Amino acid sequence: MKYRSAFDIIGPVMIGPSSSHTAGAARIGRVARTLFGKQPKKAIISLYGSFAKTYRGHGTDVAVVGGILDFDTDDERIPSSLTIAEEAGMDVSFTIEDTVMDHPNTVKIRLFDEDKELELVGISIGGGTIEITELNTFKLKLSGENPAILVVHNDVFGIISSVSTVLANHEINIGHMEVSRKEKGQMALMVIEVDQKIQSDVMKEIEGLENVSQVIRMVE
Amino acid sequence: MFRNVAELVELAESKNVKIAEIMILQEMEFSGLSREQIIEKMDRNLTVMEQAVERGLKGVQSVTGLTGGDAVLLQNYIKSGKALAGNLLLDAVSKAVATNEVNAAMGMICATPTAGSAGVVPGTLFAVKEKLNPTRAEMIEFLFTSAAFGFVVANNASISGAAGGCQAEVGSASGMAAAAIVELAGGTPSQAAEAMAITLKNMLGLVCDPVAGLVEVPCVKRNAMGASNAITAADMALAGITSRIPCDEVIDAMYKIGLTMPVALRETAEGGLAATPTGRKLAKEIFGSYK
Numbered sequence: 045m046k047y048r049s050a051f052d053i054i055g056p057v058m059i060g061p062s063s064s065h066t067a068g069a070a071r072i073g074r075v076a077r078t079l080f081g082k083q084p085k086k087a088i089i090s091l092y093g094s095f096a097k098t099y100r101g102h103g104t105d106v107a108v109v110g111g112i113l114d115f116d117t118d119d120e121r122i123p124s125s126l127t128i129a130e131e132a133g134m135d136v137s138f139t140i141e142d143t144v145m146d147h148p149n150t151v152k153i154r155l156f157d158e159d160k161e162l163e164l165v166g167i168s169i170g171g172g173t174i175e176i177t178e179l180n181t182f183k184l185k186l187s188g189e190n191p192a193i194l195v196v197h198n199d200v201f202g203i204i205s206s207v208s209t210v211l212a213n214h215e216i217n218i219g220h221m222e223v224s225r226k227e228k229g230q231m232a233l234m235v236i237e238v239d240q241k242i243q244s245d246v247m248k249e250i251e252g253l254e255n256v257s258q259v260i261r262m263v264e
Numbered sequence: 265m266f267r268n269v270a271e272l273v274e275l276a277e278s279k280n281v282k283i284a285e286i287m288i289l290q291e292m293e294f295s296g297l298s299r300e301q302i303i304e305k306m307d308r309n310l311t312v313m314e315q316a317v318e319r320g321l322k323g324v325q326s327v328t329g330l331t332g333g334d335a336v337l338l339q340n341y342i343k344s345g346k347a348l349a350g351n352l353l354l355d356a357v358s359k360a361v362a363t364n365e366v367n368a369a370m371g372m373i374c375a376t377p378t379a380g381s382a383g384v385v386p387g388t389l390f391a392v393k394e395k396l397n398p399t400r401a402e403m404i405e406f407l408f409t410s411a412a413f414g415f416v417v418a419n420n421a422s423i424s425g426a427a428g429g430c431q432a433e434v435g436s437a438s439g440m441a442a443a444a445i446v447e448l449a450g451g452t453p454s455q456a457a458e459a460m461a462i463t464l465k466n467m468l469g470l471v472c473d474p475v476a477g478l479v480e481v482p483c484v485k486r487n488a489m490g491a492s493n494a495i496t497a498a499d500m501a502l503a504g505i506t507s508r509i510p511c512d513e514v515i516d517a518m519y520k521i522g523l524t525m526p527v528a529l530r531e532t533a534e535g536g537l538a539a540t541p542t543g544r545k546l547a548k549e550i551f552g553s554y555k
Contacts, residue, residue, distance in 0.1 A: 045267075045419050050291045051305065053377045053414035053423070053440075054385070054407050057312045060367030061326070061479040063379040064426075094477065101328050101478040101550060103370050118312075123370045170424045171378060241295060 056172050057118040059110075064149055065095065065102035068168025070122060073111020075176055076153040076164045078260055079196075084155035084162075086135040087112050093148035095168075096140045108151060109136055117172065150177075176262060182224050182233055190219055192237040195250060196258040199225045199232040206253050207234060214246050235262070265290060269416050269457050269511040276453040283443070283453050284405035287412040306404050309374045313363070313386035316373045320362025324369040328550050330480040332369060335362035352391050353495055360387025360491035364484040376407075377414045377423040377436055380479045383487035384437035385410050385444070388494050392445055402448060409447045410440040413460050420512070421519035425472035426531040428522025430486060435467030435518065438490040438497075445498035461507035463497040464514045469521055471529035473536025476547035482537055 047053065058067040077083070089108050091099050099105050103122070109129050110122035121128060129136050141152075147167040155162045165178035176184050176194070184194075197203050204223065211218060217239045225232035242261065251259045266272040266286065276283045291302050321339060325332035338358035341347055347354050360383035367373045367382055376385040389406050398406070414423065417436045422428035442459035451459075467490070475481040507514070528535030537543050 045265075047415060047418040048294050050287050050302075050408060050411035050415065051309075053411040053418060054306065054309055055374055055376075057309060057372065057374045058379060060370055060373050060379050060382075063375050066370070067375075067379070097551070098477045101476060101480075103327065106370075118372055120372055170426060172375065243296075 052171075058172065059103070059107070059118060059120065059122045062102045063172040064168045064170050065098065065104045066107045066122075067117040067172035068149065068170075068174045069095070069104045069107035069151065070111040070115065070117045071172065071174045072151055072164075072166030072168065072176070073108040073153065074114060074116070075111075075166065075174070075260065075262065076155055076162065077112045077114050079164065079179065079258070080155045080160065080162045081258075082157070083114070083132065084112065084134060085157040086155070087129075088137050088139065088154040090139045090141050090152040092141045092143060092145045092150040092152070095149050095151055096142075104151075105138060108153065112153070112155065179233065182226065184224070184233065184235055185222060190237045190239065191241050192235060192262040193242055193247065193250075194260045194262050195234040195236065195256060196260075197232055197234065198255040198257070199229050200255050203253075203255050204234065207236070207250055207256070210246065210249050210253070211236070211238065216240060216242060216246065265293075266412075266416070268420060269413070269460065269515070272412055272416065273453045273457050282405060282409065282447055283412050283456060284408035284447065287408040287415070303404060306407050307400070310404055310407060312372055312374045313376075314390070316363045316366045316371060316382075317359045317386055317390050319371055320364075320366045321358070324365050324371065326365070326368035326480055327370060328476075328478065328480065330368070330475070330478065330546065330550075331484045332365050334484065335359070335365055352395055353492055355394065356388045356391030356491040356495055357488045358387075359390045360384050360487040361484055363387060364487045368478075368480045368484065376410065377418065377440070378425070378433050380425060380483045381433040381437035381487060381490070383484075384434060384490040384494060385441045387487065387491040388441040388445055391491075392448060392495070396448060398448055406444045406448050409444040409456065413443045413456075414440045416512075417515055417518070421515050422522055428518065429470060429525045429530055430472040431464075431467045431470040431518055432522055433472065434483075434486045434490040435464055435470055437487075438467055438494045439464040441491065441494035442497040442501070445494060446501050449498065449502055451502050455501045457511045458506045459498045459501035461509065461511035461514045462500055462505070463493055464511070464518060465507065465509065466493055466497075468514075468518055471525065471536050472531040473529055473538045474531065474533055475538050475543040476550050477531075477533035477538070478550075481543075481546070
């Protein structure tokens with residue numbers, strides 16, 4: 045079953061006009077913001093495919109920036125997000141790309157401030173559901189059909205079993221899991237897809253584990 | 265858990281409860297949330313729908329200027345007393361249009377099941393409300409009944425225009441609304457399923473061909489006709505008319521039609537109305553002015 049909840053059908057509450065080009069775009073922007081951990085000083089947003097072609101009419105540009113400002117898909121400030129970003133001193137620029145990507149609705153977001161930099165590639169696959177395909181050049185893969193979390197952690201032994209033990213203790217079954225890292229012993233990522241919704245207390249418990257720096261909900 | 269309409273109807277009839285109740289019970293099981301929490305969540309969606317209709321009836325314009333203001337025209341026409349169709353039907357049409365005009369104007373809406381088809385369910389609900397005077401709880405049930413039928417379509421066919429054409433978006437929304445109207449009007453679960461089947465049969469093959477790729481033309485007016493189709497089918501089912509083809513087989517037919525539909529007619533803005541001389545000209549004007 046691809047859809048599990050009544051609220052997949054009646055919902056989400058969102059700023060129009062398109063669940064994929066507006067709500068999905070805002071969600072990708074917000075994941076980037078959450079991963080960055082604070083409001084960036086500068087954002088460079090590259091739009092590809094259908095996003096590049098129809099972004100103005102669909103408000104994809106304001107939606108992504110709204111997400112970066114930490115607005116949810118139903119935040120009525122989304123249409124004026126460019127002005128709000130400017131007033132907040134956030135430098136926003138867009139590039140419209142010709143490169144053909146695997147998915148028509150692709151956006152690359154780069155966020156900066158004095159001491160930090162982040163690069164994320166996301167795609168919007170329909171109905172407001174998104175996938176993050178790349179983070180700081182780490183390749184990620186999420187089906188977007190099942191609830192999923194992203195765990196940012198240090199690459200040390202035993203960390204995978206600590207995380208899976210927390211899930212097992214809460215009787216949460218892992219459907220798919222990916223681990224990736226760029227260099228041995230450095231920052232690494234775990235993407236975990238599960239069968240049911242992960243409640244906030246479970247997320248907090250994982251975040252409290254040694255060597256885990258961040259836990260983010262990717263798909264509800 | 266129900267997998268198709270036959271199981272949904274059987275569950276409701278064997279337990280002697282509404283279809284809405286079956287959906288609520290399943291949601292409780294799936295989410296682990298209490299009944300009160302689930303009702304409250306749907307109540308919020310209902311409020312958003314209410315506000316979108318109100319805003320649209322005051323008149324809005326989209327970013328591109330392609331859509332807006334038609335809901336007001338219809339309301340004025342109803343008030344003139346010259347309308348040929350019944351006022352309830354036109355009221356539903358105007359409220360469906362109102363919602364989609366708000367959507368196109370970057371206003372807040374509740375996707376039902378998508379943003380492009382968000383007008384049909386609330387449009388019909390707020391129109392039949394005037395006649396049936398439901399309680400708030402019954403209006404929330406209307407949304408759960410819609411959700412139950414949409415759930416079956418989403419899992420057995422599609423609710424995405426890119427995957428299945430507009431039959432999957434406005435078609436699904438119309439079927440969902442028709443079934444929910446029947447239940448609100450006191451019809452049986454079987455009659456709700458008949459209304460869904462009758463509606464969907466008349467939406468089969470509807471292509472997704474948005475001008476300039478935007479959720480405006482013809483989406484807004486397709487929501488209007490979706491609402492009208494839903495009310496007519498609901499009345500037919502309540503009159504005792506049944507569909508010769510069972511609802512689940514209609515949904516399956518819709519799925520197969522979606523699979524064989526050319527890509528040009530599945531939300532790519534390369535065929536149908538988007539490819540007409542005027543459609544192309546509008547696209548050029550809209551996107552040409554930005555660069």
